Amino acid sequence: MGNYIPDTAAIRKEMLQAIGKESIDALYEDVPSNVRLKELHIPEGKTEMAVASAVKKIASRNKVYDSLFRGAGAYRHYIPAIVKGIVSKEEFLTAYTPYQAEISQGVLQSIFEYQTQICELTGLDVSNASVYDGAVAAAEAIFMTIEKNKTEALVSGAIDPRVLEVIKTYGESRNVTITVTDDLYKTDAAKLQDLISENTACVLVQSPNYYGVIEDVEEIVSIAHEKKVRVIESVNPISLGLLKSPGELGVDIAVGEGQPLGMPLSCGGPYLGFMAATKELTRKLPGRIVGQTTDHDGRRCFVLTLQAREQHIRREKASSNICSNEALCAMTASVYLAALGPEGLQKVAKNCYDHAHYLKDSLASIGFKPANEEPFFHEFLTESPIDPVLLEQKLKEKGILIGLVMGDKILWCATELNEKEDIDRLIDAIREVI
Amino acid sequence: MKLLFELSSADKKLDLIPDCDVKSYGLEEKYLRKEKPALPELSEVDLSRHYTELCKQTFGVNDGFYPLGSCTMKYNPRIDEEMASLRDFTDVHPLQGEESIQGSMEVLYRTQELLCEITGMDEMSLQPAAGAHGEYTGLLLIRRYHQARHDEERVNIIVPDSAHGTNPASAVMAGFKVINVPSNADGGVDLDELRKVVGKDTAGLMLTNPNTLGLFDPNILKITKIIHEAGGLCYYDGANLNAIMGRVRPGDMGFDCIHLNLHKTFGTPHGGGGPGSGPVGCKDFLKDYLPMETVRKEDDRFVFHNAEHSLGRVRSYYGNFLVIVKALTYILTLGKEGIIASSGKAVLNANYMMNALKKCYDVAYDKTCMHEFVLCLEGLKKETGVSAMDIAKASLDYGVHPPTMYFPLIVHEALMFEPTETESKEVIDEAIAVYTKLYQLAHEDPEYLHAAPHDQPIGRPNETEAARNPILRYQKEC
Amino acid sequence: MFKNPEELKYAKTHEWLKEEDGVYVVGLTDFAQDALGDVVFVNLPAVDDEVKAGESLGDIESVKAVSDVFSPVTGRVVEVNEEVADNPALVNEDPYAAWLIKVADVTEFEELLDAAAYAEHCEQEG
Structure with missing residues (x-):
């Protein structure tokens, strides 16, 4: 029924005649007859109206929580209207990777602007054009630091467990030893000192970490650098409106999940892996990089550059296989950051910080004891005076999604969207349950 | 034009975020x-x-014919975008619990099922975010399979010399060594050479079929048999599935695992380089190694399933979910007859275009092609000095996006065209006229072509300096 | 015609070799730089690295290609041309002045040609 073929059967026949073929089937002469498919067992096509109705029906089985106190790696923030308006422009939406610079200056310049913004945000020298998500960015960053005689990565136990799983998968196949510290809520910098060996290429730490705690990255950097070990910081980009940048902290590579920069939660994707590094690591960066140059008339323009690092040229010797990235998500982040500006970003970050601290105080007042007293950004872990699973269930019935249940504890999150009224309503709702 | 930073001025800002309504909390300096x-x-x-200006300097699928070989730049339906922007899809947290994301899980489940049927696979993971990511994941399945059998001397992945660069790069990332195998005179895998390189160290073969020359390898069943007899597995690179979907399935040709590119075959937009989606499918005997969190159906409920010996995760969460929504919408729209019609028209368009262009240009392999074909401009260059690059750049001034240039590597001065099924005869006729005209120009005024393009926002950039x-x-x- | 100075020895893989007081200097030939086009980056070993005759010692990039550079000798790297690393265009400008590395403690040589034989070899490849 539905397809996007513009021609009629009569025209197709005309085309077949032009090439001297009886039928379209005759074009498949090289396909062995015994494997040609007799019937494809999928439903018949539908009209647009019928498909829209079917898909909407499926969508309606999801529950959207307007009141949401869960982060744990994916965050709901306010997305300015202009962000969606710009990235849904069909030229940006439908273009291919900008290999043809002459007709791709729009995409190329936007990536160059994105790279610059990521550098500004992280305080580092160079950025690539994006990778698949924050977890893959962390895995790729580790590989940037690996040398012939340094094949171990020391990874904080307080990072996002999903990121850790991805790191382990990548590490296993690339023969990188992943050693995970037994740190629970915060990385013990002093202990790292003993764990670093001759074979250690890098230390990877997340700050704010999975439990929301702001790590003492400077201390970690000084210990690692003393032993000529590089430091990778996985960072929440929104927190950089308030917290010290990776560059200020002295880290070598900053990576992170860019989803909070204007991308909706979307049940987990598409998201954005951003990567930035010091200048000396430029050529180790995986994936696309856009550079500035001039055309033959001396006009400033932008091109994909340092391409000889990449798979399409270096093939089996490439440091990464990445080809498609998350270009449109990078543009989303770029528009988001441009819309907010430095003050707007700072405001978002500070509102997250204040709301989360207000939430923590409010929860403490009704018996949710904090699991630790470390400084945190917009997430924190508490104990629970009642069974967290039961609490989650009861509050879902009231249309509220509480923090992520982790055993007998709960990992809470507040952003600029969780205003006082929202938090107070949560507290009232919990009171009713306990 | 100016950069965002050059337009910036401290007195301009948007008023987006309200002042905080709780007290200010301090933090150590x-x-x-x-x-x-x-x-x-x-x-x-x-x-x-600013962005409207950037938009004008971006060539999208709706700006004109986009015959970029091996990239399947077909029309991206609007309904797919509309479905992916439903708030019920965009505003759910990935960790909010199975019972509250049954809709998302149904999208994943149905897409898994449909893709399995289309490819002849038994299980599918939608986690990989792009084609190369899918390749890596598929190769990890092969790695895990041999490891589980303690067959660890199988370290070689065989890759034809016509393969995409991602194939060898993915194989190395997945811990294998790459063995290149040459093509025969017909552009297919050289069977004698293949027999020479297989052995106890063969982990598997990666193959694109139809290959990057746009040719369906008639020896496909022999090829997969040679690999299987040597104890290796066969990996199908789905980059070119658009030519054969609904007509022949990788699973029936002897392939054990595959990846697909939803952003090529299933109509989801490329976004200027991503996000894509690269699902990985496999036969039953490999399913226990799939990445974590595939979706299963139990009665009327959808549940997440972790494979028993899962290779772990290749990214967080379940994949590029909204891209998957678009692909599902696309497949539901086309249905079985739409899928078969689409592959057929894609192949017809390519043959029609090739047939017309071979009146002036040399075709790399002069035989019936699949969804794409490759011209060899070596002769034209010798004769006139005009290169594949010159012809490609000149086509820009005629509103046609250039074909893929200088690929595959085994054809000199290659131009690779993939017209896709969403182009009409009229559009293709116009493009034929453009390339015919450029052929004449190559003989009459080569200098003009060396300097092309002439009417674009910029001329050729200085890539060396960059x-x-x-x-x-x-x-x-x- | 490509320049092939008489006093140098050449490897079939297009590297030149010159002896200077027991230390061997390695560079790329005129033929190689021409085939590569504009060189944009050279990836060289570090001082004290071991190189082996016939094996890759590093690689050299143009905008759209990358090629291995093979070592004509087995030995230990004692000096790397930082100037070329900083300004790879020198390889195009004067390939015989833009040496890449110097190797000491040489124990083994790859099969080497004199200028005339190398010119003939290039002719065949050409």
């Missing part, structure tokens, strides 16, 4: 950023116009 990041500051109008002295970010002049 040592954690605080000293200087705000130097992000640009613009008014909403300036910002909007690579020798990389400027990778804007820096304010002091």
